Amino acid sequence: MLDLLVSTLIQGLIYALVSFGVYITYSILDFPDLSVDGSFPLGAAVTAVLLTRGCNPYLTLLAAILVGALAGLCTGVIHVKLHVRDLLSGIITMTALFSINLQIAGSNLTVGRSVDTIFTAGPTMALFGGLSLTNRKLVVALIIAVAVKLLLDAFFATKAGLLLRAVGDNAFLVTSLAKDKGNVKLAGLVISNALVALGGALVCHETRSFSATMGTGQVVFGLATVIIGVALFRRFSFVKGTTAVVVGSILYKLCIAVALDLGLPPNMMKLITAVLFLLVLVASGRKGEEIIHA
Amino acid sequence: MKKVLTFALAAAMTLSLAACGAPSAGKPYKIGLLQYGQHASLDNCREGFLQGLEDAGLVEGTDYTVDYQNAGFDNAMDTQIAGKFSSEDVDMMVGVATPSAVACYTAAEEKNIPVIYVAVSDPAAAGLDSGNITGTSDALPVDAQLQLIRAMQPDAKTIGILYTTSEPNSVSTIAEYQEKAGSYGFTIDAVGVTTPAEVPQGADTLISHKVDCFSNLTDNNVVGVLPSILEKTSEAGIPVYGSEIEQVKIGCAASAGIDYVQLGKQTGAMAAKVIRGEATCDQIPFETIDSYSTYINSDVLDAMGISVPSDIAANAVEASAAA
Numbered sequence: 001m002l003d004l005l006v007s008t009l010i011q012g013l014i015y016a017l018v019s020f021g022v023y024i025t026y027s028i029l030d031f032p033d034l035s036v037d038g039s040f041p042l043g044a045a046v047t048a049v050l051l052t053r054g055c056n057p058y059l060t061l062l063a064a065i066l067v068g069a070l071a072g073l074c075t076g077v078i079h080v081k082l083h084v085r086d087l088l089s090g091i092i093t094m095t096a097l098f099s100i101n102l103q104i105a106g107s108n109l110t111v112g113r114s115v116d117t118i119f120t121a122g123p124t125m126a127l128f129g130g131l132s133l134t135n136r137k138l139v140v141a142l143i144i145a146v147a148v149k150l151l152l153d154a155f156f157a158t159k160a161g162l163l164l165r166a167v168g169d170n171a172f173l174v175t176s177l178a179k180d181k182g183n184v185k186l187a188g189l190v191i192s193n194a195l196v197a198l199g200g201a202l203v204c205h206e207t208r209s210f211s212a213t214m215g216t217g218q219v220v221f222g223l224a225t226v227i228i229g230v231a232l233f234r235r236f237s238f239v240k241g242t243t244a245v246v247v248g249s250i251l252y253k254l255c256i257a258v259a260l261d262l263g264l265p266p267n268m269m270k271l272i273t274a275v276l277f278l279l280v281l282v283a284s285g286r287k288g289e290e291i292i293h294a
Numbered sequence: 295m296k297k298v299l300t301f302a303l304a305a306a307m308t309l310s311l312a313a314c315g316a317p318s319a320g321k322p323y324k325i326g327l328l329q330y331g332q333h334a335s336l337d338n339c340r341e342g343f344l345q346g347l348e349d350a351g352l353v354e355g356t357d358y359t360v361d362y363q364n365a366g367f368d369n370a371m372d373t374q375i376a377g378k379f380s381s382e383d384v385d386m387m388v389g390v391a392t393p394s395a396v397a398c399y400t401a402a403e404e405k406n407i408p409v410i411y412v413a414v415s416d417p418a419a420a421g422l423d424s425g426n427i428t429g430t431s432d433a434l435p436v437d438a439q440l441q442l443i444r445a446m447q448p449d450a451k452t453i454g455i456l457y458t459t460s461e462p463n464s465v466s467t468i469a470e471y472q473e474k475a476g477s478y479g480f481t482i483d484a485v486g487v488t489t490p491a492e493v494p495q496g497a498d499t500l501i502s503h504k505v506d507c508f509s510n511l512t513d514n515n516v517v518g519v520l521p522s523i524l525e526k527t528s529e530a531g532i533p534v535y536g537s538e539i540e541q542v543k544i545g546c547a548a549s550a551g552i553d554y555v556q557l558g559k560q561t562g563a564m565a566a567k568v569i570r571g572e573a574t575c576d577q578i579p580f581e582t583i584d585s586y587s588t589y590i591n592s593d594v595l596d597a598m599g600i601s602v603p604s605d606i607a608a609n610a611v612e613a614s615a616a617a
Binding site for chain 1: 361380425
């Protein structure tokens with residue numbers, strides 16, 4: 001049974017990358033960014049192609065971050081430079097990415113067992129070779145999630161990071177500091193989508209596959225985890241937002257695992273998951289009606 | 295107070311996970327069956343598979359148990375369900391349709407759990423042709439279908455096909471159609487869509503191209519909204535040829551195609567060998583269906599004014615809604 005908890009934790013930690021990304025746009029920038037549904041499979045598409053071509057598995061993560069950043073830049077330019085509304089600029093990027101992802105990958109792809117992923121490649125084996133594959137996945141996912149969390153925390157404490165937070169909270173302040181809030185938004189979107197694409201890459205490593213439709217619902221997932229996480233730790237101000245969303249992501253996957261395990265008819269799955277969310281939100285006293293800034 | 299409740303809830307959920315674990319000693323063979331989503335063809339695969347196990351003399355409850363889950367066409371759900379099967383130490387995973395087969399195979403890697411799949415069109419392309427895995431392919435009989443259309447409509451020139459650009463099965467079948475159409479005197483007009491919502495527009499496009507008939511694949515997106523296509527084509531007087539019996543039942547004119555129940559049964563027989571310990575998955579090569587049948591829907595054919603050649607009628611199975 002520990003096994004099931006471990007596999008749920010792995011999912012929660014990997015998908016936490018998506019939560020980080022949505023946290024930056026939705027919660028910090030106050031920007032409802034829908035490009036996530038496209039940049040998530042974009043990271044997976046690039047990763048799947050590179051892996052099947054024999055690329056170093058660790059480098060695929062870097063590649064995913066770069067293409068994700070490009071996708072974010074695209075949304076940012078459409079919004080900031082072409083003055084398209086925030087929701088629409090995300091929709092445009094997401095729609096375009098569907099075709100681009102297919103163009104990159106050809107069609108849905110699978111990565112054979114003979115191909116090394118970050119969970120089975122040499123350096124990982126050298127460090128954690130003694131562990132079972134599942135435990136190795138857990139450790140690697142944990143390391144990546146914690147590393148990204150710490151990097152983000154450090155970034156938010158820098159001048160640039162504070163500006164980012166100011167744009168969402170009080171855009172006039174940014175302008176009065178003689179900074180261009182458009183450029184700050186651009187930077188936020190770049191970072192957010194880079195993280196989401198990294199999440200897509202990790203999912204590709206974990207599931208050894210890319211599918212064009214894997215992005216569907218990622219924005220909703222991200223929003224749910226951010227709201228659950230932030231609501232849960234609302235009164236615990238010492239808990240950072242980045243920590244809260246990781247917990248949110250794990251709780252989300254836990255809800256699904258519980259719904260699965262209740263052994264109800266498969267068609268009832270989503271309903272049970274929805275009821276569990278509602279319970280968590282009501283119990284935390286926060287119904288997700290407010291956008292919570294970091 | 296509410297905070298306490300929240301954490302209690304989280305703890306309760308964790309505990310309920312622990313409570314649901316079942317010990318496996320001396321138990322019947324545990325099968326985790328993961329179906330990609332629900333439509334008639336995939337349901338037939340599953341039912342055929344379970345029938346195949348019964349036919350092989352295995353009894354549910356005493357010889358084996360089945361944990362049936364479906365992923366609602368959601369890949370993240372596929373991964374999580376397959377992971378759950380692995381953590382519950384099922385003795386075998388069964389994946390219905392390619393995405394679920396891939397998810398099972400990945401989750402089965404660590405414990406080397408045998409995986410059986412049903413309805414994977416191209417197992418080699420999906421990387422499912424080696425290792426502790428086997429199953430059945432539902433590659434369509436393109437030649438038989440083209441022959442059938444030629445016999446039904448001797449003057450037809452263009453066949454319209456709708457497909458989803460992201461489904462590898464459809465893409466490879468389209469390529470096969472395009473390669474073979476010429477030798478039967480056809481040209482193919484293929485229109486690609488990305489979501490079910492775009493399918494009606496795609497059908498309108500093909501109708502405006504004045505194609506002589508439609509040929510329908512096993513494309514999940516398109517099959518899901520097939521009735522809306524049939525409504526348009528029957529108004530335009532264009533026959534649609536299906537790819538399996540369920541499609542003919544709901545209004546396709548005819549089909550040289552697969553009986554998914556049969557495909558499932560064939561897969562069930564393979565699984566029974568593995569359950570009995572007579573063979574392991576890697577010793578059984580994947581199979582394609584032994585025989586294809588011709589299905590016709592006389593109501594639709596009559597309405598279209600198409601007469602069925604007597605040699606075809608003699609061997610065809612009637613699949614009109616009334617039959």
